[in-house]
Amino acid sequence: MIKVLILEDDPMVAVLNKQYLKEVEGFELAATANSFHGALEVIKTEDIDLLLLDIFMAGKDGLELLQHIRKKNEWKVDVILVTAADDVDSIQTALRYGAIDYIIKPFEFERFNQALTTYKEKYHWLKKQNSFKQEELDQKILYQNKKKHTSLPKGLTRNTLQVIVNAILEKGEEPFSTEEIAEKVQISRVSVRKYIKFLKEIGLLGERMTYGSVGRPVYLYVNKELTKSTLQHFF
Numbered sequence: 001m002i003k004v005l006i007l008e009d010d011p012m013v014a015v016l017n018k019q020y021l022k023e024v025e026g027f028e029l030a031a032t033a034n035s036f037h038g039a040l041e042v043i044k045t046e047d048i049d050l051l052l053l054d055i056f057m058a059g060k061d062g063l064e065l066l067q068h069i070r071k072k073n074e075w076k077v078d079v080i081l082v083t084a085a086d087d088v089d090s091i092q093t094a095l096r097y098g099a100i101d102y103i104i105k106p107f108e109f110e111r112f113n114q115a116l117t118t119y120k121e122k123y124h125w126l127k128k129q130n131s132f133k134q135e136e137l138d139q140k141i142l143y144q145n146k147k148k149h150t151s152l153p154k155g156l157t158r159n160t161l162q163v164i165v166n167a168i169l170e171k172g173e174e175p176f177s178t179e180e181i182a183e184k185v186q187i188s189r190v191s192v193r194k195y196i197k198f199l200k201e202i203g204l205l206g207e208r209m210t211y212g213s214v215g216r217p218v219y220l221y222v223n224k225e226l227t228k229s230t231l232q233h234f235f
C-alpha cells in the first residue's frame with residue numbers, strides 16, 4: 001500500500017480529501033496534518049510515500065515545506081499539490097521542487113483519481129526496475145501515451161451510444177446519475193454504466209462523488225465536451 005499524508009488546514013476539505021482517497025485502490029492514509037510543523041513531524045517519524053500538499057495555511061506555507069523537504073534531501077517523499085493557488089509563480093515553484101502533479105481547487109473526483117492512479121502506476125513500475133531503455137522511460141514516465149479511441153470498445157454499439165448520448169444532451173449542464181439515464185432510455189443500469197464509463201474515459205464527461213443520506217458515495221456526471229459532433233466518427 002502507498003502511504004499518504006494529507007496536509008490541509010481546512011477541516012472540511014481535509015475530510016473530502018480523505019473520502020476521495022478511500023475511493024482509490026492501493027492507497028492508505030497514514031496521517032493528516034494542518035500545519036507546516038505538524039506535517040514535518042509526521043514525515044520525520046513515519047515512512048510516507050506521498051504527500052498531498054496544500055499551499056495556503058497559517059504560518060509557513062506548503063511551498064516552504066516542499067522546499068524544506070527537498071533541501072534536506074533526507075526523506076523520499078513524492079508530492080502532489082492540492083491547492084487553490086492558481087498563480088504562475090506557485091505552479092512553477094512547485095514543479096521546480098519536484099511536485100509530480102498539481103490539482104487546483106475546486107476539483108472533481110475524476111481529476112483526483114487520475115492523479116493518484118497515474119502516480120500509482122509509476123510508483124509500482126519503478127519499484128520493479130533496475131535500469132531503463134529510453135523507449136520504456138519515455139512511455140512509462142516521461143511521455144505517457146494516451147490511447148485514442150478510433151472505434152467503440154468491444155460490447156458497445158453505435159445505436160445504443162447514440163440513444164444514451166441524446167439522453168445526456170437533454171440534461172444540458174445538469175448533473176445526472178447512471179440510474180437517471182437508464183430510466184430515461186429504458187436500458188439496464190449495467191449497460192448504461194459501460195457507456196458512461198467510456199464517455200468519461202475519453203474526456204467528454206466529468207465525474208463527481210457525493211455522499212447520500214446513508215453515507216454511501218453517489219457518483220454524478222456532468223457534460224464537459226460532449227456534443228454529437230465530438231462523436232461523429234462513431235456514428
